[in-house]
Structures are given as C-alpha cells and as structure tokens.
C-alpha cells in the first residue's frame with residue numbers, strides 16, 4: 001500500500017471563442033492512484049481493457065518523458081507546487097493517519113496561482129497533504145471547494161479510514177474521513193467512492209460559468225486499496241463477464257474491477273465535458 005505509482009493525466013482543452021466565454025483554457029487534472037504503468041491497455045496490458053483512458057491519450061498528447069515520485073504525499077506535493085519532494089520536506093513515506101505533517105503553509109500552490117488569473121478552483125477526492133490544522137486542508141490551500149478525503153485511502157463504501165499506530169495506548173486510528181470543505185459528510189455513507197467523485201465532477205463541470213476558466217483537480221481513490229481488512233472493493237452490480245476477469249485470482253479480479261471502473265467513470269465525466277463544450 002505504501003508503494004504507489006500514480007498515473008497523471010493532464011487534459012487541457014481550449015474553449016472555442018464565442019459569446020462571453022473565457023479564452024483561458026479550462027484545466028481538468030485526473031489523478032489515478034496506484035494504477036500501474038502497464039495496467040492500461042494503451043501500454044499493452046492484455047488484462048485490463050481501458051478504452052477510455054486510451055482514447056483520451058490517443059486524442060491528446062502523451063508525455064512519456066515526465067516522471068513522478070512513486071508515493072502519494074511526495075507526488076501530490078510536487079504536483080501542487082512544481083517542486084521536488086525533498087524541497088518540500090515531503091521526501092518521506094506518505095503521511096500516516098493522525099500524523100502532524102503536511103505541505104508547508106508557506107508554499108504557494110498551483111490553484112493559488114490560478115486564482116490570481118481568474119480561475120475557479122475545485123478539488124475532488126484524495127488530498128494526503130496534511131490536516132493537522134484546518135489551514136493545511138484544501139479549501140485553505142487555494143481550492144474554492146473540496147469534496148473528498150484527507151488521508152491516503154478510505155473504505156470505498158463507508159468512507160472510514162483505519163490504520164495501526166505504533167502507540168501502546170492507541171493501537172489504531174479509525175474514523176470517518178469524508179468532507180465537503182471543512183464539514184464532515186455523513187449522508188454519503190454506503191455510496192461507492194469512485195461514482196461519488198465522478199458525479200461531483202459532473203456537477204462542477206455542468207454548473208460551471210464558462211465566462212470563467214475552470215481548474216478541477218480530480219484525485220480518484222481508485223485503484224488504490226481501501227482499509228487493510230477490506231482492501232479491494234468493486235461494486236457487486238459490476239459486470240463480471242470479462243473472460244480475463246474470470247481467470248484471475250480473487251484479489252486481482254477485484255483490483256481489475258476498481259481499475260476498470262475508474263476508466264468507465266472517466267468517460268462519464270468526459271460526456272459532461274463535451275456537453276458543456278469545455
């Protein structure tokens with residue numbers, strides 16, 4: 001779980017100039033967590049068909065010369081600041097549950113820069129850059145809105161996080177980690193995280209005032225594991241008919257499905273993008 005290989009997909013599409021729509025590009029950044037380099041069919045995976053990610057890539061630019069740290073916290077810190085993790089003090093392992101660490105408050109983030117250029121900035125999904133005080137959380141770091149979780153992972157359904165500690169008196173931390181801004185969200189429990197994040201992305205895109213440029217950082221939980229005791233969770237209604245799926249051991253089957261669902265959700269979101277003409 002600590003060895004993460006995030007896949008970054010940058011999607012920038014220029015608006016057609018019409019009416020009073022902004023001429024600045026809208027930016028939607030989708031962060032897939034733990035999706036391996038070879039886990040997409042674009043890179044030759046015969047096991048996990050990812051047609052929607054492949055289509056996005058083939059219709060855009062593929063940046064094969066860019067590299068990222070293979071861990072959650074350092075790579076996210078780098079993405080939001082453009083600095084190497086060791087310049088941020090984030091070169092260590094990902095932040096543990098309850099740890100008082102985070103992206104230093106004096107760092108200026110990408111959404112803070114974009115806001116100066118008139119952007120509306122939104123974040124959905126996984127933060128993992130600290131929450132020891134509210135000033136460390138996304139809506140204090142340049143995002144107008146935040147819908148998601150602050151730790152490295154949550155249960156896909158009940159949105160709790162569980163992690164052992166090294167403390168004798170508190171053997172583990174456990175609690176609900178699902179937020180709207182700085183407010184805990186309880187009424188979404190039971191709903192599958194990947195779908196919730198996609199729906200929220202669609203809401204943001206469809207209700208966006210296109211006279212302003214949009215920056216959406218969509219940081220999916222998938223295909224990362226959930227809690228240790230329930231690591232891989234695909235929804236039961238998911239289609240299990242892929243032949244490759246049936247040949248795989250249970251753990252890989254479910255991992256496959258969380259990845260596959262991620263790509264399915266990306267295409268749902270793209271429909272929202274195209275209907276809003278951004």
Ligand SMILES: *[C@@H]1O[C@H](CO)[C@@H](O)[C@H](O)[C@H]1NC(C)=O
Pocket residue numbers: 147180181185
């Ligand atoms: C988050 O909070 C804002 C402001 O109170 C509200 O307008 C919005 O509907 C909330 N979103 C969710 C998903 O609860």
